[in-house]
Amino acid sequence: MSTPYPHPPYPAHPYPQPGAPYPPVSGPGCEVCGALPAAPVTVRGHQGMVVVMRFTRRRGTLCRPCALAVFRQTQRDTLVRGWWGVLSLVVTPVVLLLNLGALARIRRLPAPVTAVWRPPLDPGRPLLRRPAGLLPLAVLAALAVAVPVLIAAGGSEEPSGVRFQPRRNTEPLSVGACAHNDREWPHQDLRNVPCDSPDAQYLITDQHNGYCADGDYYAHLQYSADGVTPLCLHPVRN
Numbered sequence: 001m002s003t004p005y006p007h008p009p010y011p012a013h014p015y016p017q018p019g020a021p022y023p024p025v026s027g028p029g030c031e032v033c034g035a036l037p038a039a040p041v042t043v044r045g046h047q048g049m050v051v052v053m054r055f056t057r058r059r060g061t062l063c064r065p066c067a068l069a070v071f072r073q074t075q076r077d078t079l080v081r082g083w084w085g086v087l088s089l090v091v092t093p094v095v096l097l098l099n100l101g102a103l104a105r106i107r108r109l110p111a112p113v114t115a116v117w118r119p120p121l122d123p124g125r126p127l128l129r130r131p132a133g134l135l136p137l138a139v140l141a142a143l144a145v146a147v148p149v150l151i152a153a154g155g156s157e158e159p160s161g162v163r164f165q166p167r168r169n170t171e172p173l174s175v176g177a178c179a180h181n182d183r184e185w186p187h188q189d190l191r192n193v194p195c196d197s198p199d200a201q202y203l204i205t206d207q208h209n210g211y212c213a214d215g216d217y218y219a220h221l222q223y224s225a226d227g228v229t230p231l232c233l234h235p236v237r238n
């Protein structure tokens with residue numbers, strides 16, 4: 001079924017990344033939040049238990065923020081629980097270093113341009129910037145190995161838009177009106193604005209046959225009047 005709204009020749013991207021090619025928005029979405037683009041990610045963990053040890057593996061198709069959250073959580077768990085065994089003292093730095101390959105792949109993923117059924121995971125702060133307990137433990141356990149790994153894993157700052165901030169706008173959106181996002185994509189902090197306002201970024205529409213039109217975005221559920229049917233956001237300008 002065709003959309004009653006004029007459609008751009010290709011999907012409009014309201015948050016273009018300077019110098020970046022047009023991001024791919026097809027293929028499987030993130031398993032956690034549904035956002036695109038997403039890619040297969042595998043992060044390994046290790047737990048030493050004095051005489052035995054345990055290897056863990058977290059694998060999935062994830063968007064950049066969700067993958068970064070899984071990576072940081074797993075590295076943190078390995079840094080805390082990895083060292084407790086003679087063999088584990090050797091295995092843990094190897095596992096931490098192997099994960100840096102996964103981190104490089106995660107960082108090559110563009111930021112999500114769609115969000116479907118829930119917000120992405122919060123990557124939190126880079127490991128090196130987390131307070132209390134973690135760093136002294138890791139430093140004591142394997143000073144020479146852990147510090148370079150930590151620096152490589154947590155040294156660079158994420159763009160501030162990836163962080164969660166309190167949502168300011170909680171009013172449901174009005175179909176037929178326009179909306180402005182006060183947050184940087186993929187986060188949504190949407191408010192109703194008149195369509196003739198310079199702030200208007202999206203025309204708010206209902207779904208057609210259960211889907212938004214190609215190139216449209218899905219508003220988070222809390223912005224619909226019934227709280228269960230996502231509204232569509234049709235870009236009205238770039």
Ligand SMILES: [Zn+2]
Pocket residue numbers: 030031032033034035062063064065066067120121
């Ligand atoms: Zn995600």
